[in-house]
Amino acid sequence: MFAIPRRFLRTTTLLTLSATLLACQAQAADESQTVKKLFSQKFPQREVVQVQASPVSGVYEVVLAGRQVVYTDAKVAHMFVGELIDIEGRVSLTEERVAELSRVDWKTLPLQHAIQDKRGNGQRKIAVFSDPDCPFCKKLEKEGLAKLDNVTIYTFLYPLEQLHPDAMRKSAQIWCSKDKLQAWAQTMRNNQATSGSGDCKTPLAEIQALGQKLGIQGTPALIFESGKLVAGAIPAEDIEKLLNQKK
Template identity: 55%
Template structure:
């Protein structure tokens, strides 16, 4: 066999091997899914994929929950799978991917806008006027952030803060929402304005937040679609504002 034919034969054999491996991998993942559903028939399986750990599989259930199982799903564990070399949580990375939203599709007409400097960078915040972590975010983390446009969505968690909806209405009904919000959240200035304007936007934000699965405040959304919960510090906000 001449050199050219040998090369073609080798290439053909390689392609056949890759195809066989691909089919085997797909079949194996189907078996893992079938085994998982057999153990947990009430769970909706979104995806099953192999992990870097041999014999361990990642299963995404009920939208955004990530769990891990062995090949026949006889063992399951919940927690972070961490790459010890990179010190990166593969679980956290996956959840961040699952939580991404289309930033430009957000209904910004239901938010009030704070433009700082040129306002070139963008972020949105779902926040509650009675949430202590939201106040910490405003007073500390966001205080010195510049060249940013911040869209604030009032998202009172009334089951935790019964008076938060009334305060949200007062902020929404104020003539200058940004100034009223800043004075209340950063300086502790009492709210004294009316609450009887058209506040239908607040109901729509509630429905939107529930649809997006936002269960706590503050929830930060960046232009790349990344959703980050909690009062993270200013340095982390700067990094996320610059991330692609």
């Protein structure tokens, strides 16, 4: 009887497994596309960014514009809005996914459009989207950022006109000031009124477009060199930890 070499059997087995894996991946991709199509048909007003199978059998993760994550079945007959929790790991998979989707490529930030505050050696870096009329932004300036050292803070003027109608005017005045950093500090830390014409060329429109692209809907919003995007006036100790994170 003709004997089949073991090496041939091993190679054949690997090829069979690879083909099976590729077929499963292709099937999963097809199912995700079907769910995406059905979801878009039922919710035409919502932009579907991505669909993929969740860790729960028969449930799909749907990423909508604005980094909103929801879940649905294969027929899009039912939708789950909330957090998907890994009970054994005791972590929110939804929160982790949103954090992943929120990551920013630091190298793409137009730092020339920001007010630069270099302290000490300035090696650590953080970008802040801030509104001159935002009380939480002032809290961040006075408490979270005040005592940081060996850091460069890049402040992007991001007035939210729907909340603070006068913030755009103030932002323009700050940017057009002879000393932008001093004008910003006086406004945010010393509560001094802005002054000046504010009629110079500003990057405010570009920053508005950037913030919308990044999904920043409120201020303050902090971006660390690691790419992590964090919302809110977080405490100084949390900022220190994030500044020292590489990933």
